[in-house]
Amino acid sequence: MLPILPALLLLAATYVSARLPDGRAHANMQPMPVVGRLGPGSDAVKYSKTGQLLPSLNTTYYFDQLIDHNNPSLGTFKQRYWFDWENYEPGGPMVLFTPGEGNAEEFTVFLTNRSMVGLLAQQENGASIAIEHRFFGLSNPYPDLSVASLKYLTIQQAIDDLAYFAKNVKLLMPGGDCVSPDKAPWVLVGGSYSGALTSFAKVNKPDIFWAGYASSAVVESIVDFWKYFDIVRQFMPQNCSADVQAVVQHFDKVFTSGNQSAIDALKDAYGMADVTHLDDVAGALRNNLWDWQNLSPLSGPGAHFYQFCDALEVKNG
Known part of the structure; x- marks a missing residue:
């Protein structure tokens, strides 16, 4: 040896x-990157612009996401997301971010102005949202990683997840039931793989996403x-x-x-x-x-x- x-x-x-x-x-x-989940004591008490006490940024919400966007009859799974509306004003954008291939609960700090997501929301009087990618973290359509399950792990399904979420989510905030893309602008933000996903979604769903910010987006898929x-x-x-x-x-x-x-x-x-x-x-x-x-x-x-x-x-x- x-x-x-x-x-x-x-x-x-x-x-x-x-x-x-x-x-x-x-x-x-x-x-996972060093910058991520807000630790104990760092998630300070915050209020909305109307003076309402806001929940912790580490509060987890669940969205009923379609298992297969080509076959809705297969049902739904619980897709986790987190959001902050400290800076939100009616008419402001929904700034949506997915970390891609990772446990999204490690990225709640991205809801704040320590990241581009939070900075955009702050500047444009919007809400910041982090959503977990299917088959990562605890957002799993099926409880196993068999071939039969993983056939639903595709870029197109991931893009459709973002679009379906934008069209159907009801955010627990004042006016949160009226933030669909026909009523509020949606902006996608991503980096690396999720940066590429941002670019793909912007092209694939131009009627859903008004703008995108793709940082270090990959441009070529290489197996090895x-x-x-x-x-x-x-x-x-x-x-x-x-x-x-x-x-x-x-x-x-x-x-x-x-x-x-x-x-x-x-x-x-x-x-x-x-x-x-x-x-x-x-x-x-x-x-x-x-x-x-x-x-x-x-x-x-x-x-x-x-x-x-x-x-x-x-x-x-």
């Missing part, structure tokens, strides 16, 4: 067990976009990249060896003994590499990514 391996296994197993409470159902899923991680490999600290590459090579060697005992031992050491597919186990190695994109000129040695690299270096003397 490579000398670096025990350190990474220990570190990764710790991160896996510590991160799962963030809403991810599986360790082989991209971690390995080049993303190659950029990380090139520009991360070289001693750290060498260590990570050594571990990846070891995983590849063990997982392709046909030695089931060695495979089981490696999975168990990594804290993923019950994970069936080896590509899911190996894929969890990406978690710390995703942290690289959170670095900025202001990031210090305490940044999560640097902690990961330092732990490898210190563990090996």
